[in-house]
Amino acid sequence: MTDPPRPRVVLLTERWDEGDAEPEEAVRRVAGALARSADVDIVTTQGTVPRHCFDGVFPLHELASAPPAPVRIRRRLLLDALTGPSALGQGPDGRSCPPQATEWLDAVDRAAWAPARALIAGLRPDLLVVTGAVHGGLPDLLDEAAPGVPVVVLPLAPDAPTLALPPARDLLDSADGILVLTEAEHRDVMTGFGPGPHPPVHTVGLALATNPAVWREPMTALSGQDYVLVLCDSDPDAPVAPFEAAVDLLASALPDNSVAAVFTDRLDIWRRGELESLPPPVKLTDRCRLMAWARSTVDLAPGRLWARQSARSLLYATPIVVPDHSRAREHAELGNGGLWYRGMDEMVGAVRALLDPDVRESLGTQGRAYAEERFGSSDRFVARLGAALPQLTPAG
Amino acid sequence: MGRHPVEAHELVEQLRRGRSAEVVWAPLPPEPLPRPDEVEPMVAHTGLHYAHHHTNLPDRPTAGGGVRGWYRRTVGRMVFGILFKYLREERELISNLVQLNDALAKRCDRQAVELEDLREALDDRAVARAENEADLALRVASLEQRGSRSPNGD
Numbered sequence: 174m175t176d177p178p179r180p181r182v183v184l185l186t187e188r189w190d191e192g193d194a195e196p197e198e199a200v201r202r203v204a205g206a207l208a209r210s211a212d213v214d215i216v217t218t219q220g221t222v223p224r225h226c227f228d229g230v231f232p233l234h235e236l237a238s239a240p241p242a243p244v245r246i247r248r249r250l251l252l253d254a255l256t257g258p259s260a261l262g263q264g265p266d267g268r269s270c271p272p273q274a275t276e277w278l279d280a281v282d283r284a285a286w287a288p289a290r291a292l293i294a295g296l297r298p299d300l301l302v303v304t305g306a307v308h309g310g311l312p313d314l315l316d317e318a319a320p321g322v323p324v325v326v327l328p329l330a331p332d333a334p335t336l337a338l339p340p341a342r343d344l345l346d347s348a349d350g351i352l353v354l355t356e357a358e359h360r361d362v363m364t365g366f367g368p369g370p371h372p373p374v375h376t377v378g379l380a381l382a383t384n385p386a387v388w389r390e391p392m393t394a395l396s397g398q399d400y401v402l403v404l405c406d407s408d409p410d411a412p413v414a415p416f417e418a419a420v421d422l423l424a425s426a427l428p429d430n431s432v433a434a435v436f437t438d439r440l441d442i443w444r445r446g447e448l449e450s451l452p453p454p455v456k457l458t459d460r461c462r463l464m465a466w467a468r469s470t471v472d473l474a475p476g477r478l479w480a481r482q483s484a485r486s487l488l489y490a491t492p493i494v495v496p497d498h499s500r501a502r503e504h505a506e507l508g509n510g511g512l513w514y515r516g517m518d519e520m521v522g523a524v525r526a527l528l529d530p531d532v533r534e535s536l537g538t539q540g541r542a543y544a545e546e547r548f549g550s551s552d553r554f555v556a557r558l559g560a561a562l563p564q565l566t567p568a569g
Numbered sequence: 570m571g572r573h574p575v576e577a578h579e580l581v582e583q584l585r586r587g588r589s590a591e592v593v594w595a596p597l598p599p600e601p602l603p604r605p606d607e608v609e610p611m612v613a614h615t616g617l618h619y620a621h622h623h624t625n626l627p628d629r630p631t632a633g634g635g636v637r638g639w640y641r642r643t644v645g646r647m648v649f650g651i652l653f654k655y656l657r658e659e660r661e662l663i664s665n666l667v668q669l670n671d672a673l674a675k676r677c678d679r680q681a682v683e684l685e686d687l688r689e690a691l692d693d694r695a696v697a698r699a700e701n702e703a704d705l706a707l708r709v710a711s712l713e714q715r716g717s718r719s720p721n722g723d
Contacts, residue, residue, distance in 0.1 A: 418712075422712075505577055506577055506578060508577075509574070509575065509576060509577045510577070511577060512577055512580060512581050512584070513577075513581060517712070519584065519585065522584045522587075523581070523584060526580060526584060531573070532575055532580070535573060535574055535575040536575050536577065539574065539575070539577075
């Protein structure tokens with residue numbers, strides 16, 4: 174008796190590389206989970222010349238059709254202008270997106286994905302997975318390339334305004350299913366749909382590997398010290414001065430504790446008013462070791478998609494202190510694994526509260542249970558994905 | 570698990586309540602020190618003026634003419650003769666008391682001027698201190714405002 178044929182999934186993504194950003198990591202982990210039960214082809218607009226090759230288990234189709242750099246920059250700036258805080262007076266429903274902007278985005282994105290039409294038609298997929306929410310004209314293209322094939326969208330949207338842009342609305346409205354990583358993203362997607370009918374939206378979480386070896390010993394420079402870890406390196410392009418001011422404030426407010434601050438280019442350690450600068454933790458293991466032995470982790474600028482550093486800290490049972498208006502608050506609030514703040518004085522108060530051993534232990538344990546459930550197991554992540562995508566099973 | 574489960578939401582609210590219960594610091598507005606209502610110099614006191622004009626008591630008996638006047642002069646000379654030493658000392662005493670009152674009034678006025686100068690100096694100092702504290706308040710507010718924003722500008 175032969176095994177039933179595995180379903181074929183085509184995953185479309187703008188970028189497929191070893192980038193360390195949250196969206197790239199999420200795409201690779203979703204692709205890896207899909208590959209457990211399906212043959213997954215990766216189609217990407219990146220590359221300098223069109224080519225077909227393999228990346229591990231994945232057949233990789235590089236279309237080399239991404240817009241030239243000036244157009245990409247213009248597109249990025251336009252999206253920032255349409256979704257940023259001062260977004261031309263735009264509300265979360267995207268009502269102020271000028272028609273010219275929509276037309277321009279459509280034209281750019283259609284040109285980028287046009288070479289995918291024939292390729293997808295030739296691959297004859299059972300399921301199409303689109304990563305990212307803003308792809309002008311993509312629903313029409315997919316309908317032409319693979320009529321009747323279900324389309325699932327992994328929006329990877331950092332906020333509701335991005336999901337409210339007309340190209341994103343077209344894609345989400347036409348999808349057969351939507352996968353989101355967190356409850357906050359789920360809420361943003363549902364806000365865009367309103368009360369009417371909409372495709373099913375599944376919160377699948379992700380899987381983050383943990384390394385038990387980090388428990389053996391702390392980082393040498395912090396051995397035997399009660400320290401608070403401050404993460405300031407989420408965005409390498411962000412101005413560093415506000416982070417430095419926050420770390421200085423925390424160090425002066427906690428004279429009896431050390432404060433270890435991770436910047437993109439250094440690790441600052443404050444002990445009793447003395448500052449020592451060391452090279453930054455390059456390896457993920459070193460970062461996890463810092464988290465595992467800290468009293469608490471202050472994530473000053475959590476990742477905008479799923480706040481993975483905060484989630485990772487919870488996996489090591491270290492409670493988190495995060496900004497109120499961030500996706501990291503979900504981890505702290507739903508998981509009872511940390512506290513959130515609206516200003517620096519509240520941040521200092523929250524860190525002080527977590528110096529209490531009982532509070533720290535309770536929040537750390539609760540947060541770990543939450544993070545284990547949502548981010549701590551590849552098997553559970555694959556199971557959630559399988560439940561959301563019945564097309565992955567032969568019967569489905 | 571720690572000894573007791575901790576609700577993060579409750580703890581955040583508790584921390585915020587504790588913070589709001591703290592005394593909110595603000596610079597005190599500078600106010601001038603209180604002044605007495607009576608500002609008339611002591612040297613202009615009517616009592617002192619009266620004393621100046623009644624310091625010199627008569628040193629001999631005075632009387633009118635006639636038998637009645639002669640009789641009063643005779644008795645007066647006799648009384649002055651007997652009490653002359655006492656009356657002279659009495660005049661000296663009154664004269665000294667008036668001089669003492671003069672000196673006290675002048676000193677009192679001088680000290681009133683000095684007290685007013687001191688009040689003005691303290692008022693100036695209070696204003697300068699309030700300005701300094703207002704500047705400090707601005708710096709604290711700026712720090713809090715900067716802190717209330719997410720460092721990545723969100």
